[in-house]
Amino acid sequence: MTDRPLTLMAVHAHPDDEATGTGGVLARYAAEGIRTVLVTCTDGACGDGPQGVKPGEAGHDPAAVAAMRRRELEASCEHLKVGHLEMLGYGDSGMMGWAANDAPGSFWTTPVDEAAARLADLMRQYRPDVVVTYDENGFYGHPDHIQANRITTRALELAGISPKVYWTTAPRSMMARFGEVMREFGAAWDEPGSEESEIPEIGLPDEEITTWVDTTGFGGQKFDALAAHASQGENIFFLKMGKEKFTQLMGVETFVRVQDTTDAALPENDLFAGLR
Numbered sequence: 001m002t003d004r005p006l007t008l009m010a011v012h013a014h015p016d017d018e019a020t021g022t023g024g025v026l027a028r029y030a031a032e033g034i035r036t037v038l039v040t041c042t043d044g045a046c047g048d049g050p051q052g053v054k055p056g057e058a059g060h061d062p063a064a065v066a067a068m069r070r071r072e073l074e075a076s077c078e079h080l081k082v083g084h085l086e087m088l089g090y091g092d093s094g095m096m097g098w099a100a101n102d103a104p105g106s107f108w109t110t111p112v113d114e115a116a117a118r119l120a121d122l123m124r125q126y127r128p129d130v131v132v133t134y135d136e137n138g139f140y141g142h143p144d145h146i147q148a149n150r151i152t153t154r155a156l157e158l159a160g161i162s163p164k165v166y167w168t169t170a171p172r173s174m175m176a177r178f179g180e181v182m183r184e185f186g187a188a189w190d191e192p193g194s195e196e197s198e199i200p201e202i203g204l205p206d207e208e209i210t211t212w213v214d215t216t217g218f219g220g221q222k223f224d225a226l227a228a229h230a231s232q233g234e235n236i237f238f239l240k241m242g243k244e245k246f247t248q249l250m251g252v253e254t255f256v257r258v259q260d261t262t263d264a265a266l267p268e269n270d271l272f273a274g275l276r
């Protein structure tokens with residue numbers, strides 16, 4: 001064992017992704033005394049502006065949106081007790097096919113090696129034992145999420161460290177239940193993968209999920225972190241169900257272990273299984 005604290009590093013694309021995908025584990029592991037580091041790659045400037053103004057519409061000022069989202073991200077991190085927030089500051093690339101994909105400074109057009117070198121510096125600094133990011137499709141095909149996967153994979157090579165590495169996922173069984181609840185709450189929710197939805201089928205069959213972490217006790221913190229991203233409220237489906245229902249329904253976060261150092265048996269219920 002070493003004298004440095006066990007460390008979790010989560011690499012996310014935009015302000016708000018930390019809460020959606022990993023709010024539970026960030027809060028839980030912080031409470032267990034593990035050092036938590038959040039790396040947010042983009043400035044979120046393609047998010048909604050004040051009063052829900054969409055990017056490209058009159059009154060959408062990308063710089064102002066980025067500044068607002070930074071404040072929201074900091075508030076979210078306070079709710080989740082994130083120990084260290086690191087922002088790489090790349091331009092939000094927008095959804096696949098948007099002009100923002102190719103805008104100068106966008107994360108999507110940044111060479112992987114360039115961004116990975118900066119992330120590798122952070123990995124050398126914090127020496128994470130566990131690194132979490134998205135799968136190769138960015139979970140749902142968003143270019144910045146795909147790029148986060150690519151730079152994380154490359155940064156691990158550059159930094160020469162071998163942590164446990166996880167990709168976030170969602171069990172298909174839960175996606176179905178989630179869809180039911182969303183419709184119950186009157187949200188316009190099209191099942192991913194259905195004809196109506198722009199999003200392809202996401203998540204994994206339950207048996208392909210390696211790691212199920214119980215975050216029930218941290219549902220309130222996760223909900224508050226999501227709510228801190230108020231400017232994006234229209235896009236955060238979870239908020240529509242309210243705190244009570246949310247904590248009831250969303251008490252587990254799931255991952256696929258893609259790199260291991262411990263031989264901890266699968267399925268496991270702890271990202272740090274075998275490390276403590």
Ligand SMILES: [Zn+2]
Pocket residue numbers: 013014017142145
């Ligand atoms: Zn995102």
